[in-house]
Amino acid sequence: MKYSVVIVEDHILLSQALAGLVNGFSKFKILYLCKNGRELLTRLKDPKNIPDVVLMDINMPIMNGIETTIALKEEYPEVNVLALSVEEDEKTILKMLRAGAKGYLLKDTEKSILENALVEVQETGFYHTKDVTNLLLGSLNPKKENKVLLKEREMEFIKHACTEKTYKEIASDMCLSPKTIEGYRDSIFEKLHLKNRTGLVIYAIKNKIFIP
């Protein structure tokens, strides 16, 4: 009996092509394909649709891989998730692993490595490349707290600050007094060592708080 695999990936061509590869592996067969996380969660409601492994892309519209993995683990903790992404961003990888992924694979790998990863995840419970292992080790002794210091409300303000609005307009949009907004700004400037709004905009874009 082969292990069943579901692929969650928004690029249909890649999804179908991967399906071809997986069906060629001796121990695995594709159950079905999904275009995003929501579609997966919907289909899982039918017990016949619960696979052994989910091959999960991270960047997806509608519902991304991290949210989907969290929701999936909540309901079906026995399903193994293998993350698949071009994203090498440290924070993203850690988020995905914390969400419950059992392995993390870059799209830039050999098909034999994919097969090996699937086998490992299914039979030993995890698979990680040297890169990801090193990353994990590095994150154990972290460089103090480096960014948890931004609060939810401040993040929201930053997004507004990345527009042509004045602080007065931002205040009105956020239903706060202009003085409160100035308070947000001042405390952010201090925490991030910024001198002015231009610096804040650049910071926000660099750190993907605001995407132009």
Place this chain on the structure above:
Amino acid sequence: MKYSVVIVEDHILLSQALAGLVNGFSKFKILYLCKNGRELLTRLKDPKNIPDVVLMDINMPIMNGIETTIALKEEYPEVNVLALSVEEDEKTILKMLRAGAKGYLLKDTEKSILENALVEVQETGFYHTKDVTNLLLGSLNPKKENKVLLKEREMEFIKHACTEKTYKEIASDMCLSPKTIEGYRDSIFEKLHLKNRTGLVIYAIKNKIFIP
């Protein structure tokens, strides 16, 4: 006799998966795979390695799809290029088509469409989805000149404006009077319909004048 196909794509997994798909098509077979444009150009030096069609990714390290297509068409104009990308950016698509690509396919398509596109490109010489056709039509009667209006000195100023420097500091860096800098700013604001420096920074980043 099947038509030969070469895939140029930096993500090896996708490359191999696509190869599987293409080898499943009745009229096509994979000749070999390349990880980037330079690799393709090197291999083409052997006449045995000249394929009928190249399936070309656009975003690649080392040598991207556009440069590669231009170089390829220079030496081997009879090879058909089918572009393959997630990029829906108008300018990129047009550049690729001007470089000589015979078709443009989004990664977000069905495998049957890939097969159809390959057939069309090989047998009729071109393949375009409705989206790309509309884009082409739109670019025929262009909206006047839309961006040549920025002068060299203004571009330089914009880069400085994307920092925490004040206008006074920018003036001193560019060896100009602060009033001249303000003049640059005012004329740019007017030409680009911007309201303040924040808007300018966002514009500069969107248009790759400044890369954060």
Place this chain on the structure above:
DNA sequence: TATCAAAGGGGTGTTTGCCCCTTTTTATTA
């Protein structure tokens, strides 16, 4: 020599950045 663009300037009102300080809300813990 007329023209046009680049460079520079004066004046003014608004926005921003940065001090200080008070009130309200939300946790924490003695």
Place this chain on the structure above:
DNA sequence: TAATAAAAAGGGGCAAACACCCCTTTGATA
């Protein structure tokens, strides 16, 4: 449970920076 932090929210005032007028000088060039 009351006492006490400690946040979040709001405020006054001020100087610097920014945005927006309208105007002059300079220099190339047609």
